[in-house]
Amino acid sequence: MNKNSKIYVAGHRGLVGSAIVRRLEEKGFDKLITRSHSELDLTDQASVNFFFDEEKPEYVFLAAAKVGGIMANSTYPADFIYQNLMIAANVIHASYHNGVAKLLNLGSSCIYPKLAPQPLNEEFLLSSALEPTNEAYAIAKIAAIKLCRYYNEQFSTNFMSVMPTNLYGHNDNFNLETSHVLPALIRKMHLGKCLLEGKWEALRVDLNKRPIEGVDGSNSEKQILSILAKYGITVVYPGEKPTFADSVPHVSITLWGTGTPRREFLHADDLADACVYIMQKYNVNEIGEFLNIGIGDDLTIRELSNMVGEAVGYKGKIVWDDRKPDGTPQKLLDITKLDALSWKAGISLKDGIENSYKWYLN
Numbered sequence: 126m127n128k129n130s131k132i133y134v135a136g137h138r139g140l141v142g143s144a145i146v147r148r149l150e151e152k153g154f155d156k157l158i159t160r161s162h163s164e165l166d167l168t169d170q171a172s173v174n175f176f177f178d179e180e181k182p183e184y185v186f187l188a189a190a191k192v193g194g195i196m197a198n199s200t201y202p203a204d205f206i207y208q209n210l211m212i213a214a215n216v217i218h219a220s221y222h223n224g225v226a227k228l229l230n231l232g233s234s235c236i237y238p239k240l241a242p243q244p245l246n247e248e249f250l251l252s253s254a255l256e257p258t259n260e261a262y263a264i265a266k267i268a269a270i271k272l273c274r275y276y277n278e279q280f281s282t283n284f285m286s287v288m289p290t291n292l293y294g295h296n297d298n299f300n301l302e303t304s305h306v307l308p309a310l311i312r313k314m315h316l317g318k319c320l321l322e323g324k325w326e327a328l329r330v331d332l333n334k335r336p337i338e339g340v341d342g343s344n345s346e347k348q349i350l351s352i353l354a355k356y357g358i359t360v361v362y363p364g365e366k367p368t369f370a371d372s373v374p375h376v377s378i379t380l381w382g383t384g385t386p387r388r389e390f391l392h393a394d395d396l397a398d399a400c401v402y403i404m405q406k407y408n409v410n411e412i413g414e415f416l417n418i419g420i421g422d423d424l425t426i427r428e429l430s431n432m433v434g435e436a437v438g439y440k441g442k443i444v445w446d447d448r449k450p451d452g453t454p455q456k457l458l459d460i461t462k463l464d465a466l467s468w469k470a471g472i473s474l475k476d477g478i479e480n481s482y483k484w485y486l487n
């Protein structure tokens with residue numbers, strides 16, 4: 126891949142795709158091809174074929190997908206399996222049909238069995254049952270890995286697959302119903318902090334930028350508080366029931382599950398650096414069927430909530446709703462193969478959370 130290569134980044138507006146575009150531009154690759162979802166629906170095969178025939182990209186980063194957290198995955202399984210199967214099948218087949226030199230397919234650590242040994246080695250794929258809350262999504266991701274593998278075997282294509290761990294960073298999804306845990310913690314704690322400190326102006330600015338269920342900064346305090354309560358962000362003012370001894374607002378935010386599952390978090394900018402590095406330096410015969418990309422350690426969701434609370438400055442209460450699913454108990458990736466490629470993550474979780482909160486506020 127050189128500076129004159131035509132490079133298509135599918136999903137360029139998303140958390141991962143936008144980070145890959147930033148990294149490619151930083152490294153001087155300027156013949157980038159991008160299409161938004163509204164410009165090109167990748168589940169539509171005819172449109173995808175027409176686009177590839179027209180643009181003839183030489184390199185493809187496949188970072189477009191229907192993505193969401195544990196609640197979204199368990200609520201809309203048909204959307205997750207159908208849309209991700211179609212995106213993968215259309216883009217991978219069109220890449221083969223148009224002679225794309227190299228494709229990098231983004232999978233996810235959710236492809237591994239629920240109770241596989243930790244850390245998760247690439248060999249553990251399909252070794253036992255998947256995590257039910259995201260089985261649909263995982264099967265679509267596994268199918269994409271196998272599409273790349275069998276096109277490589279039958280047609281000698283060079284289609285590589287990478288399996289990142291949980292990601293976070295700029296352009297993340299902060300929708301409290303469909304997001305992953307880290308952006309949800311940032312948002313819930315930020316809104317809780319505004320309530321605790323009586324900063325209604327800041328709260329209204331937040332809601333104008335990211336309305337919740339149609340409620341934005343122009344709504345009344347009463348309307349805003351009733352929506353926030355629906356998402357487990359509640360406040361009790363002095364004099365209201367239940368009464369508290371001191372005369373300050375009491376804020377609590379509800380988080381899902383027990384807080385005991387462990388997760389590994391990699392900043393999207395690190396992932397993007399790894400993706401561009403691998404695309405530049407390696408081919409599928411050197412990385413095998415797929416490659417884990419992680420940071421090498423994990424923490425409990427409870428510990429994560431403490432870290433985000435520190436970064437945001439949230440001093441209110443946290444309530445755990447164990448009626449909500451925990452999902453996989455742990456999914457720490459084995460990054461032995463990645464280490465052998467001499468790539469290492471550079472952004473610590475502490476620094477990454479701080480810079481993600483700064484981005485969230487700007």
Ligand SMILES: NC(=O)C1=CN([C@@H]2O[C@H](COP(=O)(O)OP(=O)(O)OC[C@H]3O[C@@H](n4cnc5c(N)ncnc54)[C@H](OP(=O)(O)O)[C@@H]3O)[C@@H](O)[C@H]2O)C=CC1
Binds near residue numbers: 135140292293
């Ligand atoms: N976020 C995470 O924690 C992790 C993500 N990954 C993987 O990384 C990849 C990217 O995820 P992420 O960046 O987080 O997701 P995002 O939702 O942030 O970005 C996905 C992008 O794909 C686009 N897209 C979705 N459906 C279509 C479609 N039918 N046609 C065209 N474009 C479409 C979206 O556009 P629009 O929003 O307009 O629909 C969006 O720009 C995925 O393959 C995911 O599995 C892997 C591990 C962890």
Ligand SMILES: C[C@H]1O[C@H](OP(=O)(O)OP(=O)(O)OC[C@H]2O[C@@H](n3cnc4c(=O)[nH]c(N)nc43)[C@H](O)[C@@H]2O)[C@@H](O)[C@@H](O)C1=O
Binds near residue numbers: 194234307386388450
């Ligand atoms: C990347 C990976 O991500 C997904 O799997 P996940 O890691 O289980 O997803 P998650 O980030 O949504 O949850 C992680 C943990 O956090 C807990 N949790 C607490 N409170 C909130 C909360 O407020 N929101 C969310 N989303 N989770 C919460 C939640 O209960 C769970 O125990 C796959 O769907 C799939 O997308 C995939 O590949």
